[in-house]
Amino acid sequence: MAGFREVSRWATGDGLTPELDGISLARAVTEQARRRGKHFLRTKTLVQLSEIRSRNTSGRPFLEAFLHCMLDKHEGRFWNRSYLALPLLELLLDERHAALSPDRLATLLISDVIRFEIEAAATSPGEPGRGRPDPATLRKRLHHALRFVGDQLGAMDAEDVPPRPGQVPESRMEDLLPHLPRPPATDAGRWFDVSVQPVYVLHDEYFFIRALQTHEMVFTTISADTQAAVRELRDGHLEAAVERVDHATAMFERAAALFRIVATMRAEQFFAFRQFTQGASAIQSEQYKRFEMACGAPTASRLQSDAFTNVPAVRAEAEEAGHDSLTRACLDIRGEGGFSQAQWTVLDAALGRLESRHQRWKATHRRLAMRMLGDAHGSGYTSGVPYLTECLDNRLFWQLGEVGATASATD
Numbered sequence: 563m564a565g566f567r568e569v570s571r572w573a574t575g576d577g578l579t580p581e582l583d584g585i586s587l588a589r590a591v592t593e594q595a596r597r598r599g600k601h602f603l604r605t606k607t608l609v610q611l612s613e614i615r616s617r618n619t620s621g622r623p624f625l626e627a628f629l630h631c632m633l634d635k636h637e638g639r640f641w642n643r644s645y646l647a648l649p650l651l652e653l654l655l656d657e658r659h660a661a662l663s664p665d666r667l668a669t670l671l672i673s674d675v676i677r678f679e680i681e682a683a684a685t686s687p688g689e690p691g692r693g694r695p696d697p698a699t700l701r702k703r704l705h706h707a708l709r710f711v712g713d714q715l716g717a718m719d720a721e722d723v724p725p726r727p728g729q730v731p732e733s734r735m736e737d738l739l740p741h742l743p744r745p746p747a748t749d750a751g752r753w754f755d756v757s758v759q760p761v762y763v764l765h766d767e768y769f770f771i772r773a774l775q776t777h778e779m780v781f782t783t784i785s786a787d788t789q790a791a792v793r794e795l796r797d798g799h800l801e802a803a804v805e806r807v808d809h810a811t812a813m814f815e816r817a818a819a820l821f822r823i824v825a826t827m828r829a830e831q832f833f834a835f836r837q838f839t840q841g842a843s844a845i846q847s848e849q850y851k852r853f854e855m856a857c858g859a860p861t862a863s864r865l866q867s868d869a870f871t872n873v874p875a876v877r878a879e880a881e882e883a884g885h886d887s888l889t890r891a892c893l894d895i896r897g898e899g900g901f902s903q904a905q906w907t908v909l910d911a912a913l914g915r916l917e918s919r920h921q922r923w924k925a926t927h928r929r930l931a932m933r934m935l936g937d938a939h940g941s942g943y944t945s946g947v948p949y950l951t952e953c954l955d956n957r958l959f960w961q962l963g964e965v966g967a968t969a970s971a972t973d
Contacts (some may be wrong), residue, residue, distance in 0.1 A: 565590035568587050572587050572931075573614055575618070581678070585753065587625070591628075598763065601762060612636065612637070623659075627912055628756060631645075631733075632759055640841045642843055646775050650780060654667060654751070654754065660751055664786070669781075670712055671772045672772065673711050676707045680736060686834070687724075695765070697806035706819065706826065710816065710820070715742065762834060764831045766835075770827060773820050775903065776820055780813055781847065781849035788857060788888065792856060800908070804909055804912045811919045815923050851880075855885065856888065857959060858888060858890070858962070859886045861886060866876065889959055893961070921954070922947065925954065
């Protein structure tokens, strides 16, 4: 097969030149992974890829990131970041390469879901990604995905997007393809297509991976907004800080929209590929924890829970003495007598909106988990739904709440 020949060529170094970036190798390996599942790649191929990584990735950052993710199971370090190929996607956020914003990349990821579903519907059942959804499920999935992409559908008018689930006619599906946003037509943009590395061969895993990747991009934006709000507060720019907080709150609608897409996944497919994802879990989301930390210091019990022990690098950031947050900035500025009471009222209202939206998002997450997992444990070795139930009691601005309660009792 051509794929095996490409792997052998790179393993032997036959005909390699310095300007080759490795995209042809990545495409060949990705095709194998989608036909077999990453969990079932041949040992010989994995050994060859490991040798290629050790000898041929210097000066090839995209190839290095691709192989780092593809070899995670083989090297015994499979977890959320590598399962979702985040090291590869993050290179597309780097201004030295594609310089996409996380929000733009989120749109491209869900656009790719739409493209994948439409193109798969036109292929035979024996093609990679077996077990395509029935027409009603497909239309519902496309509806929610189209709503997520929204006004970035090229020249398509907003009224052309079906208003309710199940109203994407099969006859119109292929007409959507030219309107879908695409990655930049650059050397870096070519790597977008090899950033899905399924562990198994069932259809729904492709869109599941893309949805989780999008989740990370959305929370990258929310985290950046929250951190920027901290800086604005420190600089005395209360209105700018409120704008940032409100933008983070609005982004939670994007996060909630992802749940509606994921809810179209069939439980039987989920459990079929999930058995090969043990060790990778959304509890390992670093960007979600960074958002949480940017709001306020986690409680001692939260910091010692699975949520943070699963992301040791982020936990170390949280434990740094100089780590700043919205809570800390508010407490410091209040202590210094900064801002008027009217200004504090505006800021407190913004923080309240963010807290409320976050709580609603967590409750939706729990409901979806109850439907998909039932009594099963989480793939990140958590208790599953009981863990998410406990998280409902967590508050972003718990320290500000205590201060507010104390102040009211003192007045």
